[in-house]
Amino acid sequence: MAAEQTEVVLRLSQVTRRYGNQIALDQVALELAAGEVYALIGRNGAGKSTLAKAAIGALALDSGSVRILGVDPSNDLKVRRAVGIAPQEVALYPHLTIAENLDAFAALAGLSRRERVAAVASAMDDAVCTQRADERLDHLSGGWQRRANLAAAIVHRPRLLVLDEPTEGLDVETRLVLHRLIARLRAARTAILLISHNTEDVALLADRLGVMEAGRLIAEGRPAELMATAFDGRTELVIRLSTTTPLVEPFLRARGLAPSDGGLCWSGNVANAFAQAHAIEIELRRVEVELRELAVRPPGLDALIGWATGLAPA
Amino acid sequence: MILVTLRVMALGLWRDRAGLVLVFVLPPLVFVVFASVFGAGISGRLDIRAEVFDQADSVDSHRLIDGLRYQLGGRLIRAPNVAALEDAIKSGRADAGLVLAGNMAEAETPVTVLVHPGRKAAGELLTAQIDAAAAQDLPELMLRREIAHLTPILKLTLDQDRHLINSPLDFLPSPPFTTERILPGGDPLQIYYGGAVSILFLMFTAMQGAMTLIDERRAGLRLRLGLSAGGVAPLLGGRMLWLTVLGVLQAFVLFLVADFAYDVPLLKNLAAWSVTAACAAAASGGIALGLAAACRTREQAQPVSTFIFLVLAAVGGSMAPRFLMPETLQQLGWLTPHAWVIDAYQTVLWRGRVNTTVVQAWIVLSGFAVVGFAAALLIEGRRQL
Numbered sequence: 001m002a003a004e005q006t007e008v009v010l011r012l013s014q015v016t017r018r019y020g021n022q023i024a025l026d027q028v029a030l031e032l033a034a035g036e037v038y039a040l041i042g043r044n045g046a047g048k049s050t051l052a053k054a055a056i057g058a059l060a061l062d063s064g065s066v067r068i069l070g071v072d073p074s075n076d077l078k079v080r081r082a083v084g085i086a087p088q089e090v091a092l093y094p095h096l097t098i099a100e101n102l103d104a105f106a107a108l109a110g111l112s113r114r115e116r117v118a119a120v121a122s123a124m125d126d127a128v129c130t131q132r133a134d135e136r137l138d139h140l141s142g143g144w145q146r147r148a149n150l151a152a153a154i155v156h157r158p159r160l161l162v163l164d165e166p167t168e169g170l171d172v173e174t175r176l177v178l179h180r181l182i183a184r185l186r187a188a189r190t191a192i193l194l195i196s197h198n199t200e201d202v203a204l205l206a207d208r209l210g211v212m213e214a215g216r217l218i219a220e221g222r223p224a225e226l227m228a229t230a231f232d233g234r235t236e237l238v239i240r241l242s243t244t245t246p247l248v249e250p251f252l253r254a255r256g257l258a259p260s261d262g263g264l265c266w267s268g269n270v271a272n273a274f275a276q277a278h279a280i281e282i283e284l285r286r287v288e289v290e291l292r293e294l295a296v297r298p299p300g301l302d303a304l305i306g307w308a309t310g311l312a313p314a
Numbered sequence: 315m316i317l318v319t320l321r322v323m324a325l326g327l328w329r330d331r332a333g334l335v336l337v338f339v340l341p342p343l344v345f346v347v348f349a350s351v352f353g354a355g356i357s358g359r360l361d362i363r364a365e366v367f368d369q370a371d372s373v374d375s376h377r378l379i380d381g382l383r384y385q386l387g388g389r390l391i392r393a394p395n396v397a398a399l400e401d402a403i404k405s406g407r408a409d410a411g412l413v414l415a416g417n418m419a420e421a422e423t424p425v426t427v428l429v430h431p432g433r434k435a436a437g438e439l440l441t442a443q444i445d446a447a448a449a450q451d452l453p454e455l456m457l458r459r460e461i462a463h464l465t466p467i468l469k470l471t472l473d474q475d476r477h478l479i480n481s482p483l484d485f486l487p488s489p490p491f492t493t494e495r496i497l498p499g500g501d502p503l504q505i506y507y508g509g510a511v512s513i514l515f516l517m518f519t520a521m522q523g524a525m526t527l528i529d530e531r532r533a534g535l536r537l538r539l540g541l542s543a544g545g546v547a548p549l550l551g552g553r554m555l556w557l558t559v560l561g562v563l564q565a566f567v568l569f570l571v572a573d574f575a576y577d578v579p580l581l582k583n584l585a586a587w588s589v590t591a592a593c594a595a596a597a598s599g600g601i602a603l604g605l606a607a608a609c610r611t612r613e614q615a616q617p618v619s620t621f622i623f624l625v626l627a628a629v630g631g632s633m634a635p636r637f638l639m640p641e642t643l644q645q646l647g648w649l650t651p652h653a654w655v656i657d658a659y660q661t662v663l664w665r666g667r668v669n670t671t672v673v674q675a676w677i678v679l680s681g682f683a684v685v686g687f688a689a690a691l692l693i694e695g696r697r698q699l
Binding site: 053056058077080081083084085087088089090091092093095096100104105107108109110136152153 | 315317318321322325326329330533534535537538539540541542545
């Protein structure tokens with residue numbers, strides 16, 4: 001598997017893009033191999049969608065370079081046919097049916113009439129939208145439109161697929177459709193750049209992930225490696241109190257917890273979480289503050305973003 | 315890629331019933347209204363409504379009223395008295411009125427035409443109709459009036475006078491001094507309004523089509539379309555082709571109505587008309603695409619294009635005939651595609667020929683198309699998605 005993944009489909013080298021005085025992408029370098037799922041996470045406005053546009057050659061760069069299959073997409077428009085994108089919005093013609101939309105995009109990608117028939121059927125099958133193939137898009141629910149949006153991204157069998165918030169507003173069933181689709185595409189050696197706020201999806205699907213902040217890729221690696229680096233065996237401890245009192249604040253802070261919800265909730269990533277929890281329970285009993293809830297769990301990707309951006313202590 | 319864009323645009327219109335009505339039904343409808351209002355007036359078929367008070371109540375006055383009623387196509391009604399007649403004119407129920415008083419053969423002026431100061435033209439039209447009716451239907455009465463007038467001049471004897479006056483009632487009017495022969499060819503003003511209304515609606519139709527560029531940008535479609543080989547040029551090219559084809563179809567429907575309703579010779583001059591229509595549609599398409607490319611949102615494009623198109627239409631002669639405009643405005647009109655389109659259609663359909671003026675119009679309109687399309691290409695090519 002490792003040997004198979006050596007073909008680099010996408011390479012971004014020191015990509016920089018400014019909008020006036022604001023820097024949208026700052027010296028971003030990234031490589032994506034065939035059959036790899038790379039997830040970009042980060043806060044709103046971190047530059048994830050801008051990076052996606054740069055990756056497909058749709059953004060003029062101030063400096064740096066983008067190569068898709070070794071070719072600069074801004075100079076060689078033909079290589080763009082190897083790219084598929086499912087933008088955040090449903091980027092389809094509302095007055096066309098699903099099948100007509102897919103046929104149009106397959107034709108734009110240069111497929112012949114005969115190839116299109118098979119490609120459209122296959123894409124609808126993969127995105128599980130065949131049963132609504134002949135319905136106009138503007139007559140369909142949001143979930144079906146999302147499936148069609150995915151199908152349009154893969155109808156021409158791209159080598160590089162960019163999915164921008166693909167699970168935004170999806171029901172459980174459609175999310176599962178997406179998960180299965182990504183698994184199939186990965187097996188077919190499609191390189192996938194996944195931009196998502198949904199840390200659950202990222203944790204399940206990504207081979208590697210990168211954390212973006214202020215246009216920079218501030219952390220990158222396999223999810224497990226990143227978590228180990230960030231938290232070094234620490235786990236997340238969350239407690240909820242019935243009331244607030246200044247008496248508890250010093251010792252909760254001393255144990256690495258930070259308040260939220262007006263001081264009623266305290267959380268943090270701590271070593272020896274169970275021992276810490278026990279000590280806290282005893283202390284709270286001593287000052288007669290009722291403990292409503294106590295949870296010990298592995299830190300999530302939100303915590304990872306917090307760690308990487310320095311906004312929350314690890 | 316161009317064909318894909320063409321198909322997508324065509325399906326978009328085909329499935330939009332309201333859009334179809336706006337594109338193919340509204341322009342001919344507006345044309346028919348314009349042509350019947352303005353075209354008829356200039357052609358001499360302006361219909362007026364009149365009322366008459368018959369104070370004379372004689373055989374002659376009855377005959378004059380019957381003749382006049384025939385001339386006015388039945389749009390003459392009787393008023394019970396002068397006050398009622400004046401009231402009808404003041405209130406606008408009648409465009410003009412007439413009072414018949416005294417002996418029709420002997421009174422100096424037995425007919426008085428009443429007219430509102432704001433409708434003097436209606437008075438003149440009614441006077442002409444009365445003269446025509448009198449000459450046509452009361453020739454012996456007119457003769458008696460002439461004899462009475464000529465007797466002292468010609469020094470006719472009493473016998474001669476009596477002989478002339480007692481001529482039989484079936485006295486035939488003398489043949490008309492002038493006669494009219496209408497040559498083949500459409501009414502120039504109806505052709506004028508065909509061109510004027512056509513280019514007016516072409517602009518708005520093209521803008522609606524061009525604004526799908528903005529919709530595509532907003533929906534993220536441009537990002538996906540940008541991945542297709544060929545880039546932005548075929549996307550705009552397909553749209554330009556569609557707007558041109560649609561424009562020609564729209565103009566064809568309008569002129570076909572003009573052909574059936576007003577004998578505008580479309581089918582006889584189809585080849586030259588087609589080139590003119592294609593140039594006009596391409597000019598509209600180019601300008602609309604340039605505007606749509608320059609605007610970021612529909613909210614911006616809608617008022618900007620409406621403002622520009624209405625100004626162009628007013629100056630270019632789509633709203634009022636250019637020959638009624640002051641000279642400066644007429645010269646200014648040549649800066650708009652409207653004036654060229656109207657001029658080319660008039661020459662092709664009215665005069666039935668392709669001359670230097672028409673070729674010049676084709677070149678200018680193609681220039682509008684090229685400049686607009688080039689601007690759209692430049693702006694869209696530089697636009698960051």
